[in-house]
Amino acid sequence: MITVTINNKKYEANEGEYALQVLKREGIEIPYLCYHEALSPYGACRLCMVEVTGGARPGITTSCTLVVTDGLEIQTEAPEVVRIRKVLLEMYLAEAPGSEAIQELARKFGVERSRFADFDIEAKGDRCVLCGRCVRVCNEVLGVGAINYASRGTKSNINTPWYGVSSACIGCTACAYVCPAGAIDIIDSGDERIMETWNRTTLKLKECVETKEFFATEKVIDHVYSKALDLPEDLKEVSAGSRMRRRASEFLPKYLRK
Ligand code: SF4
Numbered sequence: 001m002i003t004v005t006i007n008n009k010k011y012e013a014n015e016g017e018y019a020l021q022v023l024k025r026e027g028i029e030i031p032y033l034c035y036h037e038a039l040s041p042y043g044a045c046r047l048c049m050v051e052v053t054g055g056a057r058p059g060i061t062t063s064c065t066l067v068v069t070d071g072l073e074i075q076t077e078a079p080e081v082v083r084i085r086k087v088l089l090e091m092y093l094a095e096a097p098g099s100e101a102i103q104e105l106a107r108k109f110g111v112e113r114s115r116f117a118d119f120d121i122e123a124k125g126d127r128c129v130l131c132g133r134c135v136r137v138c139n140e141v142l143g144v145g146a147i148n149y150a151s152r153g154t155k156s157n158i159n160t161p162w163y164g165v166s167s168a169c170i171g172c173t174a175c176a177y178v179c180p181a182g183a184i185d186i187i188d189s190g191d192e193r194i195m196e197t198w199n200r201t202t203l204k205l206k207e208c209v210e211t212k213e214f215f216a217t218e219k220v221i222d223h224v225y226s227k228a229l230d231l232p233e234d235l236k237e238v239s240a241g242s243r244m245r246r247r248a249s250e251f252l253p254k255y256l257r258k
Contacts, residue, residue, distance in 0.1 A: 002070035005054065007077065019063035019074060020048050030076055031085065031109050033092070033180050034131040035064040038141055045131050047088055051078040060084070090114040092129050099127035099181040127183035130156055134175035134184060142223070144168055147175065147198060160198050169195060171203035171217035193217050208239035215239035 001012045004019070006028060013022045018041060023030050033045035043065040050063045054073030060081060063074070075081065089106040094117035096102045106112070132149070135158055139145045146169035150159040160166040171193045176184035185196035188205065191214055195201040205214035206221060221236050235243055 002068065004068050004071075005073040007075055013068045015068075015070075017068055019050060019066040019068050019072070022068060023048075023050075023063060023076065028076060029108075030063065031089070031105055032064060033105075033129055034133060036133050036137070036178050038178070039133065039136045040140060041065045042132060042136065045088070045092075045129070047085060047092075049081050049084055050074045050076050051081050053078075085109060086111050091116055093117070096127050096129045096181050096183070099129070099183060101180060101182045102127070102129060105180075127181045128158060129181050129183075130158065131180060132158070133178040133180065134158060137174045137178045142170070142172060142174060143227075144170055144172075144223070146170075146201075160201065163199060165199050166195075166201045169198055169201045169203070170219035170223050171195060171201070172220045172223070188214065190214070206237075208242050209237045210242040210245075211239055213239055213241075 002015055003010050004013045004022060005011075006023065006026070011022060011026055020030065020032065020035055021037075030048050030050070032048040034042045035045075035048060041064045043062040046062060048063045049060055050066070051060050052058050052066070052072065052074050055069060055071055060078075063076075066072075066074075086109070089109055089111040091114070092102050093106050093111065093114035097117065130149070135148055138147055146166045147158055147160055150157050150163070160169070171186075173186055173193075176186055183197070187194045187196055191205045191207065193203045193205055195203070203217040203219055206216055206218050207213070208215050216239075225231055225236065238246065
């Protein structure tokens with residue numbers, strides 16, 4: 001274990017972890033968008049900036065990419081850090097005027113309005129802040145790579161290749177799950193899952209043989225079975241709830257006999 005000082009108070013930390021992980025563990029509030037515990041550090045949104053006041057490299061840096069070392073001293077509320085954070089939040093408000101999650105985050109850190117756009121809380125505009133979590137989860141975690149950054153500058157966006165229906169997307173919904181801005185729309189309708197945001201890429205859903213509920217896309221099931229060895233074939237046909245009930249009915253009698 002090593003010792004780091006955050007806002008003049010000492011904390012224990014594990015060698016090699018990132019400062020943002022320590023901040024989160026210790027309940028020290030700091031905003032972030034591109035960080036997610038399932039993904040590698042990215043340092044893109046810049047919101048998790050802290051000031052390093054003691055240690056090898058003093059200055060302002062992103063805590064999600066700052067590896068803690070023994071004796072590191074950081075301040076999360078230094079005046080310059082707070083100033084940069086507020087300007088960034090104003091920019092995100094302007095970039096994603098339709099995202100309630102971003103409005104809430106900005107409000108939490110003292111920003112109600114943006115100087116960079118006519119900010120209207122009722123606006124239903126763009127919700128994406130280009131943090132890239134969806135791109136990275138699709139690539140890094142699933143190994144699918146159905147979406148990526150497209151275009152440049154003010155036209156930057158995240159999309160499927162050629163802005164069309166994706167043949168790669170498996171409809172797992174991980175992208176929507178990790179999106180901090182609520183920018184990805186998915187509609188389940190009957191036996192279909194429609195990835196609205198990904199140009200209405202449509203996937204067939206599988207029906208549970210026991211409950212008759214539609215529970216996952218056929219492509220997701222194939223993907224899982226292609227990665228995991230020795231999964232019983234019959235589990236392909238049943239929802240998570242039915243799987244749990246099956247396991248409970250297999251194991252509970254043994255325990256109840258004890
Ligand atoms: S739903 Fe499609 S785009 Fe989203 S993470 Fe899964 S495979 Fe990638």
